[in-house]
Amino acid sequence: MATVASKLYSDDVSLLVLLLDTNPLFWSNRSTTFSQFLSHVLAFLNAVLGLNQLNRVVVIATGYCSCDYIYDSSLTLSGNSESGRTGMPALFGSLLEKLEDFIVKDEELIKEQEHDERIASSLLSGSLSMALCYIQRVFRSGHLHPQPRILCLQGSPDGPEQYVAVMNSIFSAQRLMVPIDSCYIGTQNSAFLQQASYITGGVHHAPKQLDGLFQFLTTIFATDLHTRSFVQLPKPVGVDFRASCFCHKKTIDMGYVCSVCLSIFCEHHKKCSTCGSVFGQSKLDGASTVSDKKRKAPDS
Amino acid sequence: MSDWQVKYKSSLKDRGTEGILKLREGILLFVPNDPTSDSKLKVLTPNIKSQKYTKEGSKKPAWLNLSNKQGDSHIFEFQNYQDMHACRALITKALAKCEEEQPKKPAAVLTSAEQLSIADLELRFKVLRENIELQRLHKEFVETKVLTEDEFWATRKKLLGKDSIRKSKQQVGLKSMMVSGIKPSTDGRTNRVTFNLTSEIIFQIFAEKPAVRQAFINYVPSKMTEKDFWTKYFRAEYLYSTKNTAVAAAEAAEDEELAVFLKPDEILAQEARQKIRRVDPTLDMEADQGDDYTHLMDHGIQRDGTMDVVEPQNGQFRRSLLQDLNRHAAVVLEGRNIGKHLFAPPSILSSYVFHDVDSENTRSVAEALARVKQVSKADGETTKDANQERLARMSRLAEMEDLQAPQNFPLAPLSIKDPRDYFESQQGNVVNEPRGAGTLKRNVHEAYGSLKESILEIRTKGLRDPLIKPEVAFEVLFYPVVFRSLTQTISTAKNIIGKNPRESFLDRLPKSTRDEVLHHWTSIQELLKHFWSSYPITTTYLHTKVGKLKDAMSNSYSQLEAMKESVQSELRHQLSLLVRPMQQALDAAFQHYDADLQRRTAKSARGSAGEANGSV
Numbered sequence: 055m056a057t058v059a060s061k062l063y064s065d066d067v068s069l070l071v072l073l074l075d076t077n078p079l080f081w082s083n084r085s086t087t088f089s090q091f092l093s094h095v096l097a098f099l100n101a102v103l104g105l106n107q108l109n110r111v112v113v114i115a116t117g118y119c120s121c122d123y124i125y126d127s128s129l130t131l132s133g134n135s136e137s138g139r140t141g142m143p144a145l146f147g148s149l150l151e152k153l154e155d156f157i158v159k160d161e162e163l164i165k166e167q168e169h170d171e172r173i174a175s176s177l178l179s180g181s182l183s184m185a186l187c188y189i190q191r192v193f194r195s196g197h198l199h200p201q202p203r204i205l206c207l208q209g210s211p212d213g214p215e216q217y218v219a220v221m222n223s224i225f226s227a228q229r230l231m232v233p234i235d236s237c238y239i240g241t242q243n244s245a246f247l248q249q250a251s252y253i254t255g256g257v258h259h260a261p262k263q264l265d266g267l268f269q270f271l272t273t274i275f276a277t278d279l280h281t282r283s284f285v286q287l288p289k290p291v292g293v294d295f296r297a298s299c300f301c302h303k304k305t306i307d308m309g310y311v312c313s314v315c316l317s318i319f320c321e322h323h324k325k326c327s328t329c330g331s332v333f334g335q336s337k338l339d340g341a342s343t344v345s346d347k348k349r350k351a352p353d354s
Numbered sequence: 355m356s357d358w359q360v361k362y363k364s365s366l367k368d369r370g371t372e373g374i375l376k377l378r379e380g381i382l383l384f385v386p387n388d389p390t391s392d393s394k395l396k397v398l399t400p401n402i403k404s405q406k407y408t409k410e411g412s413k414k415p416a417w418l419n420l421s422n423k424q425g426d427s428h429i430f431e432f433q434n435y436q437d438m439h440a441c442r443a444l445i446t447k448a449l450a451k452c453e454e455e456q457p458k459k460p461a462a463v464l465t466s467a468e469q470l471s472i473a474d475l476e477l478r479f480k481v482l483r484e485n486i487e488l489q490r491l492h493k494e495f496v497e498t499k500v501l502t503e504d505e506f507w508a509t510r511k512k513l514l515g516k517d518s519i520r521k522s523k524q525q526v527g528l529k530s531m532m533v534s535g536i537k538p539s540t541d542g543r544t545n546r547v548t549f550n551l552t553s554e555i556i557f558q559i560f561a562e563k564p565a566v567r568q569a570f571i572n573y574v575p576s577k578m579t580e581k582d583f584w585t586k587y588f589r590a591e592y593l594y595s596t597k598n599t600a601v602a603a604a605e606a607a608e609d610e611e612l613a614v615f616l617k618p619d620e621i622l623a624q625e626a627r628q629k630i631r632r633v634d635p636t637l638d639m640e641a642d643q644g645d646d647y648t649h650l651m652d653h654g655i656q657r658d659g660t661m662d663v664v665e666p667q668n669g670q671f672r673r674s675l676l677q678d679l680n681r682h683a684a685v686v687l688e689g690r691n692i693g694k695h696l697f698a699p700p701s702i703l704s705s706y707v708f709h710d711v712d713s714e715n716t717r718s719v720a721e722a723l724a725r726v727k728q729v730s731k732a733d734g735e736t737t738k739d740a741n742q743e744r745l746a747r748m749s750r751l752a753e754m755e756d757l758q759a760p761q762n763f764p765l766a767p768l769s770i771k772d773p774r775d776y777f778e779s780q781q782g783n784v785v786n787e788p789r790g791a792g793t794l795k796r797n798v799h800e801a802y803g804s805l806k807e808s809i810l811e812i813r814t815k816g817l818r819d820p821l822i823k824p825e826v827a828f829e830v831l832f833y834p835v836v837f838r839s840l841t842q843t844i845s846t847a848k849n850i851i852g853k854n855p856r857e858s859f860l861d862r863l864p865k866s867t868r869d870e871v872l873h874h875w876t877s878i879q880e881l882l883k884h885f886w887s888s889y890p891i892t893t894t895y896l897h898t899k900v901g902k903l904k905d906a907m908s909n910s911y912s913q914l915e916a917m918k919e920s921v922q923s924e925l926r927h928q929l930s931l932l933v934r935p936m937q938q939a940l941d942a943a944f945q946h947y948d949a950d951l952q953r954r955t956a957k958s959a960r961g962s963a964g965e966a967n968g969s970v
Contacts, residue, residue, distance in 0.1 A: 078801030081808075088808035093818040118798075147813075154809050161802040261830070268822045269830040330771065 067200040068278040069110045069192060070102055071185040073207060074124070076115045076157060079174035080210040080240070086264040091239075095207065096146050098271040103127060103145075105276065110200055112188055114181045115153060116208070117160035119167065121180040123188075124156060125149040175213030178206070178246065182223035182234075189232055201279045203233050203256070208247060209240040214298035214305050217246075224250045233257075235275050239264055245294040245305070252293045259288055300327065358441055361431040362386070362395065370431055377444050382420070384430075397422060402449060407442060418442060478507065490873065491880055500906045501884060505899075509883065528558065528686045549588055556716055559587075560723050561685045564621035569614045570720045580716060590615030622681070863929070867921055871932065874914060878936050881907050885943050891950070904947055911940050 074095065081088045099111050113125040125148065182204070189202040204227065227234055233256035236247035243260060251258035261270040277285055296307045299320035310319045315329040325332050357377075361370035362384050373386035382402075384395035397420065406419040416438040421427040432438040482489045488510075495501040560567040566587065574583050590612055593602045606613035863871070885903045888896045914933050921929050 076805065078805045079798065082797075082801035082804055088805055089812040089815075090818060092808070092812050093821060097817055097821050150809055150813050154806060157802060157805055157809070161799070164798055263826065263830065266822060266826040266830040269827040273831065330769075 063108065063198055064106070065280040066278040067106055067108045068102075069112070069189070069200040069202040070099075071112045071114065071188060071202065071204045072099070073178070073181045073185060073204065074113055074115050075176050075208045075210055076153070076160075077118050077174065077176040077210045078157075079118065080176070084209070091264070091267065094267040094271065096149075097268055098276070100145065101272055102276055105278070108200060112185075113149060114184050115156050116176040116178060116181040117156065118174070118176060119163045120156075120160050121177050121184055122152075122156045122159070123184065124152045173211055173213055175216070176208070176210040177216070178208065178213070179216040179219035179223060182206075182220065182227075186223060186226055186230065186232070189230065193230070203235060203279060205275050206234060206236040206247060206250070208236065208238055208244060211240060211242055212244050212246045212305075214303040217298040217303070218300075220246050220250070224253050227254045233279065237261065237270065237275060239267070243294060245296045248290065248293045249295060252290075257282075257287045258290050358430075358437045359433055360384070360437075363429040363431060368429075375430055375441070377441065377448070382445070384428075395428060397428065402445065405442060405445060407438060420445070481510075487876060491877060494877060495880065495906070498906075500881075500902045501899075505884060528561075528689070529554070547588075549584070551584060553716075553719070557719055557723075558685070560720055561688075562681050563619055564625075564723075565617070565619040566615065567720045567723055568621060570717070571724060574717065586612050587615055863921070863925060867917065867929075870917060871929075874910060874917075874933075875936065878907070878910055878940065881910065882939055882943055885947075889946070889950070891954075900947065904944070907940055907943060911937065 072095070076088075081091075099113070102111055103109055109127075111125070111127040112123065115122055115124045125146075127145075185204050189204075192199050192202055224234065227250075232254065234250040234254045235256040236244070236251050236258045238244050238247050238258070238260040248258050250256070257274060259270065259274055261267060274287055277287070296305050297309075297318050298305050299309055300317045301319055301321070301323070304320055306318070306320045310322060311317070312319070312326040312329065312331065312333070314331045315326065317326060317328040319326075323333065358375045359372070360375045361372050362375075363370040371386045371388065373384050373388075376383040376385065382395075382397040386394065401422040401424075402420050403423050404421050406421075408414045408417045416432040416435045418430045418432065418438050418441060419427055420430070430441075432441065482492055492506060496503055496506050560570070570583060574580050578586075586609070589605075593605065593616065602616055606616045881903055885900065885907070888900050888903070891897050891900060914937060918926060918930050918933060
C-alpha cells in the first residue's frame with residue numbers, strides 16, 4: 055500500500071481541515087437553514103475528495119462553548135453503509151451522527167454555564183487549535199503527507215475575548231506554513247478571519263448569496279496549494295486590522311501599546327497588566343496641559 | 355613716460371595725423387597737434403581686444419595696430435621702435451590688470467541663489483528634452499509661475515546626474531604601493547641608475563622610516579647635500595636587495611652615514627616598546643610584543659623566497675619583506691593627517707632627477723613629521739598619576755572572586771505572577787445589555803432544538819436536489835460583470851456581458867481623454883507633493899507658494915469636472931470612479947488648507963485681541 059501511495063503522490067494532494075460553525079444562536083435567525091447550508095458543505099466535501107484519490111478531509115465543529123472532531127475521511131470505513139436512509143451518501147452518515155452528538159453535548163455544557171454575557175460568538179480559537187494539533191500530527195507521520203490547509207466556515211461574529219488565543223493560533227499556522235482560508239457568511243465582517251487569511255497567505259471571501267454557497271466553495275476554496283500559484287483567486291480590497299484591548303476586550307483601532315510586551319490597552323494605565331512594566335507619563339498629556347497654561351496667561 | 359609723438363592712421367592708406375598719444379589710467383588718448391582736425395581718439399583699455407605691431411628689422415615704420423571690441427582698428431605710427439615697444443608693454447600691462455578686475459564685477463551682480471553654471475542649465479535642458487512627461491509638467495507649472503525652477507528640480511536631483519551632487523572633494527589617501535617598489539631607470543651605456551623622486555615618495559619614506567627622517571634632519575644641509583643623502587639611501591636599499599650581508603657590513607663600517615640606513619630602525623622599536631608599556635593588560639591588547647616586528651627576523655618571507663642562514667653579527671643588515679609590509683601597512687592605515695597641510699593632491703610638484711632639488715621643501719616635510727610624532731608621543735606619555743591609576747586598576751581586576759568577602763548587594767525580591775491570572779483575565783468584563791437569564795436560556799434551548807431538527811431533516815431527506823440552481827451559479831461566477839450591468843442601460847449591458855471583466859477601462863476611452871486623465875494624474879501628484887511639503891507654514895515664501903499651489907489645484911479640479919461631463923454617458927460612471935481618488939486627494943488638500951487658514955486667522959485674531967486687552 056505504501057508503494058502504491060508513493061507512486062500516486064503528486065503535487066496537489068491536500069488535507070483540508072474544515073471548521074464548521076454550529077453556533078445555534080447564529081443559525082436560529084437566518085434565512086438559510088442549517089440543513090441547506092449543510093447540504094452545500096457536504097457536496098463540497100465530496101467534490102474535494104473526488105479531486106484526488108489521496109485527498110483527506112477533516113471536519114471540526116465549532117460550537118458555542120466547545121469544539122470537537124466530527125469527521126476524518128482517513129478513518130471512515132467504507133463498509134458501513136447506511137442504505138436504509140435514502141438520498142444520503144454513505145460517506146457522511148457518520149458525520150451527521152457525530153454532529154448530532156456534539157450538539158447535544160454542547161447544549162448540556164451551556165446549561166451548566168452560569169453567566170452568558172458574551173456576544174454570541176463561536177469558539178474559533180478552540181477549533182483552530184484543534185486543527186493545528188491534527189496538522190502537526192500529520193507532519194510528524196512521515197515525509198509523504200498531503201499538504202494541509204484550514205478552511206474556516208464562519209458566520210458568528212468575532213468574540214473579542216478570544217483575540218489573544220486566535221492571534222496565537224494564527225501565528226502558529228504561519229510558522230507551520232499552513233494557510234487559513236476563510237469564508238464568512240455572517241452579516242458584519244470578521245476582523246479575525248481577515249487577519250488570519252492575510253497573515254497566513256490564505257484566501258478570504260464573504261459571499262453575498264448563500265444559496266450559491268456551493269459554487270463559491272468549489273470555485274474559490276477547492277483549489278489545492280500547488281494550483282493556487284497559477285489560479286487567480288479573489289483578493290480582498292483591504293484588511294481589517296483592528297485588535298481588541300486587553301483590559302475590556304473591546305474592539306479598538308487606536309489605543310496604547312506596551313513597548314515591552316506589545317499588549318494593547320484602550321486607555322492610559324499606570325502599569326501593564328501582562329508584563330508588569332511601569333509606564334511613564336504620556337507626552338500627549340504633558341503637551342496639552344502646557345499649552346492650556348499658555349493660553350490662560352494673556353487673558354488673565 | 356606715457357606720452358608719445360605719433361601719427362594716427364585710421365587705416366593703412368591714411369596718411370596719418372600727427373599728435374600725442376597719452377596712456378592714462380584705463381584710457382588711451384590721442385590728441386592731434388592740429389586743434390582743428392577732428393580725429394581725437396579716446397579708447398578705453400578694456401575695449402582693446404588685440405594689438406599688432408610691425409617687426410623691427412623690417413623696412414616698415416614702427417606701427418602699432420589696436421583693434422577694439424567693436425571691430426575698428428587704430429594704427430599708430432611711432433617715431434622709433436623703442437617707443438612702440440614701450441607703449442605696447444604698458445598697454446599689455448593695463449590689459450592684464452583689466453582682465454583681473456573684470457570677472458569680479460559680474461559676480462557681484464548675480465545672487466548666489468540664482469547662480470547656475472552653464473553646464474547645469476545644459477543638463478536640465480537635456481533631461482527635459484528626453485522626458486516629454488517632465489517637459490509637460492515643467493511647462494505647465496514653471497512657466498505659469500506656479501512653481502519656481504529650483505522647487506521643480508529640488509526633488510529630481512537624481513535626474514540631474516550624480517556628478518553635481520558629488521561636489522565635495524575627496525581626500526586622497528596614501529598609496530598602497532610600497533616604497534621599495536620604486537624602480538629606477540637604468541642607463542646601460544653610462545652605467546647610471548636614475549631615481550625619480552617625487553614629494554609623495556619622500557613623504558612616504560619619511561613616514562615609514564623614522565630613522566631616515568631623523569638622519570635627514572641631522573645631516574642635511576649641515577653634513578651633506580640632499581642629493582648625497584638620497585644617493586646614500588638608495589645605495590643602502592640596493593645593498594639590502596642584494597642580500598650580501600658581508601658587503602653591507604663592510605660598507606657600513608666605512609661610511610657612518612650609510613650605516614645609519616643599514617641599521618634597524620631604533621626609533622620604531624622604541625615607539626613599539628612605549629606602546630606596549632602604555633597598554634593596560636587587563637583591559638585590552640592594543641599592542642603586544644609582536645608589534646615590534648623589526649626585530650623578528652627568523653620568520654617572514656625573504657625577498658626572493660629563499661630562507662638562507664645569516665651570520666649573527668651581520669644579522670642587522672637584513673630586512674624581511676614582512677617587516678617592510680607591516681610598516682607600510684601601519685603607515686597607510688594611519689592616514690594622511692600629517693600631509694594634509696603640506697601637500698596638494700598628488701600631482702608631481704617637482705620631480706627630481708637628482709638635480710633641481712628643493713631641499714627646503716623636503717626638510718620642512720621631515721620636520722613636520724617629526725613634530726607630529728613628538729606631539730603624539732607627549733600625549734601618550736604616561737604621567738605618574740596615570741601609572742598609579744593603572745596599577746590600581748590592574749590589581750583590582752586581577753583579584754580572585756573566591757577569596758573576596760561576601761558582598762551584600764541590594765536585592766529585589768523575585769515576583770513571579772500567577773499564570774492563571776493571565777488566562778482568567780482573558781474572559782474579560784464585557785457587559786452586554788442585561789437580559790433576563792431565563793429568557794436567554796430559553797432562546798438557546800430553542801436554537802439548539804432547531805439545529806437538531808435541521809440535522810434530522812438532512813439525514814432523512816439527503817442532500818438538496820438540485821443542489822444549486824444554474825442561474826445562481828451563473829451569477830456567482832460572473833458576479834462582477836452582472837453587477838455592472840444592473841447599473842447601466844440595457845444596450846450597454848449587452849456589450850459588456852461576455853467580455854473579460856478585467857479588461858482595462860482606460861483602453862475604451864478616446865485617446866485624448868485618456869491622455870488628459872494620465873496627465874492630470876501626474877500633475878496632481880506633483881502639485882500635492884509640493885503642497886504637503888510646504889506645511890507647516892513658517893515663512894511668507896511658503897505662504898505665497900501654498901496660495902499659488904491651491905489655485906493651480908482648484909484649476910485642476912474644475913478641469914476634471916469638465917472632463918467628466920464631456921465624456922459619453924456610458925463611460926461616465928467608470929471615468930468618475932477612476933477620477934475619484936484624484937478628487938478625493940484634492941479635497942483633502944483643500945480641507946487642510948481651509949482648516950489651517952481658519953486656525954491662523956483665529957490665532958491672529960486672538961493674539962491681537964489679547965494684545966488689545968492686555969497691558970501695554
